[in-house]
Structure formats: C-alpha cells, structure tokens
Amino acid sequence: DTGVSQDPRHKITKRGQNVTFRCDPISEHNRLYWYRQTLGQGPEFLTYFQNEAQLEKSRLLSDRFSAERPKGSFSTLEIQRTEQGDSAMYLCASSRTEDPGDYGYTFGSGTRLTVV
C-alpha cells in the first residue's frame, strides 16, 4: 500500500485561472476528505465523500470550488477563477468508515497552491 497520493505537489497559477488537483486514497478506504491549510493554522475541513457520495461541504467551500469522486476511487478538487486568498496547502485524507477515531485519517503530502 503506497498511502494517499496527491498530484501535483506544487502548483503556481495566475489569478483567474482554473486549477485541478487529484487525490488517490488508500484503496480499502471508503471515506475521502479534503482539507486546506494556511500558514500558522491547522488544517481546515473542506468536504468529504463516502464512496462516490459527497456527504458534507464546509462553508469554506465557495461556489468556485468543486470536488468529485467518480466511482468512489480517486477524487479531484477544482478551483475556478483562482484568487490570491486561495494560496494554501490542499490536503487529502482517507479513512475507513468504521474506525476513524481509532486509526485516524491518513493524509497525503498535499498540493501547495500559489496564486500570483
């Protein structure tokens, strides 16, 4: 098992452009989460999926953000019309539904987005 993979690791984009990030969770994990982390803060919840169903979205997830998890495997997070305030580390995590408290969520290494 290679853990949670995120691609790309770094992305620099001009303001107003669209960007898409990909996350491949651990294969037997049916829950997948997206978090955002800015400097000096802890990760903040954006959204999560159980299999292919998006079950919850944070109020941080404006209408410029969209996430998908087709077929309940990998997930993509798209940001349209990027703004400088979107610059952050975007983290993906996965877990089994049954025991996230006991075993925690497994996080990927993140995608660092810089909007210039």
Added chain:
Amino acid sequence: DQQVKQNSPSLSVQEGRISILNCDYTNSMFDYFLWYKKYPAEGPTFLISISSIKDKNEDGRFTVFLNKSAKHLSLHIVPSQPGDSAVYFCAALEGYGGSQGNLIFGKGTKLSVKP
C-alpha cells in the same frame, strides 16, 4: 470561534526529558481526540488517539491524557528525541459513528528537541 485550541505555539525541550503538549476544547460532544505530527512539506501523520470514554491511552513513548471536566487533553512524550521535533496538532472528531466525521484541528505547537 475556535473549538480546539493549542495555546502554546512552540515548546523547546532537552533530549531525554519529557515533552508535554496541551490542548483545550469547547465542544463536549466530541467523541474522539487525535494527535498528529507534521514535518515541513509533508502531510500530518497520525500519532495516537483517545476516546471520550477513556482518560488515558498509551503507545510506546506517547501517552495522551483526557480530562473531560476541564475539557483539556495533553500529549506526553517520554523520553523526547531530536527526531520528535515537528509541529504537533491536536484534533477532535465530531459525530463519530457515521454522521459527520470531520476532524477539527488546533493551530499546532512546534516542538523542538535539543540534543
């Protein structure tokens, strides 16, 4: 308003001594509390957790204590090693058991263990 608070941004400890990282929370409905360690340019790594029905959980050099009446938990690392130097995040799990399940993180405490 922050539901999970880590009031010490940094902590410096001598190698071999005990490191104590503290965390306070406001929501009595949290079911689980978790500690994560994060190195620069990496994602957080799960360390240890504790259920709200327990007051202590131990795993090797790491022990977490929970005081529900004070809404306070702490992570003890004994003995501390230079490789423990990282940012430690306290997190709370809301709605365990199939409802929400998202983690709420504190801002982190940067631990430096000096040789």
